[in-house]
Amino acid sequence: MFANKVLIKGLLVLISLILLGLLVNFILPSTDFNQAWIDNKVKNQGTLGILYFTLFCMITTACGLPRQLAAFLGGYAFGVVNGALLATLGATLGCILSFYFARIVARSIITHKFPKKVNSINRFLHHDTFTKTIIIRLLPIGSNLITNLVVGVTQAKGSHFITGSFIGYLPQMIIFSLAGSGVEVLSFWKIGLSVFLFIISTLLSVRLYYQYKMDKQTRESLTN
Secondary structure (H helix, E strand, C coil), X not given: CHHXXXXXXXXXXXXXXXXXXXXXXHCCCCCCCCHHHXXXXXXXXXXXXXXXXXXXXXXXXXCCCCHHHXXXXXXXXXXXXXXXXXXXXXHHHHHHHHHHHHHHCCHHHHHXXXXXXXXXXXXXXXXXXXXXXXXXXXXXXXXXXXXXXXXXXXXXXXXXHHHHHHXXXXXXXXXHHHHHHHHHCCCHXXXXXXXXXXXXXXXXXXXXXXXXXXXXXXXXXXXX
């Protein structure tokens, strides 16, 4: 049941972005929001375009933009590898911003607004923060922003959470960047491959989640 819920939610996001990209290419070719706009503002601007895109990803993901959308746009503008890496870097910088905003500025507000979630995540991330963060980021569910804010007010070590986030972001960012790249050149095999890889990665991440829970229960039973 959990695996089906995760897979369906993630696929809805991926398919929605693909359809939006195809809509832009096929139905809205004369508007400002098309390949030419990205070429002029980002893709063909060299270092300035790279900095602009990274800054865009940092600020927007820190404010709640889905990181998958950032990766999709990165693939559309820069291709699979560069798009995924730049979007991941931007999303990680956004993670740092929202994490430390919560920890330094908004601790009392967030603790009051999400008391159950704060307690739950605090217990979950109290040990093995780095590994557990990777597992959380591999699952294509939940709000990236709320996770950053809530973890910011827990006792989780910032460096472990941020590093784990960067690594955990990468698989999905590559897949969504691949989808964006496929839309940019109208390559339907790339779009199909991105959907296939998303299904495989989601099932593997759910399996890893359950395996980690099983291993933890086994360790606890042996030590008790």
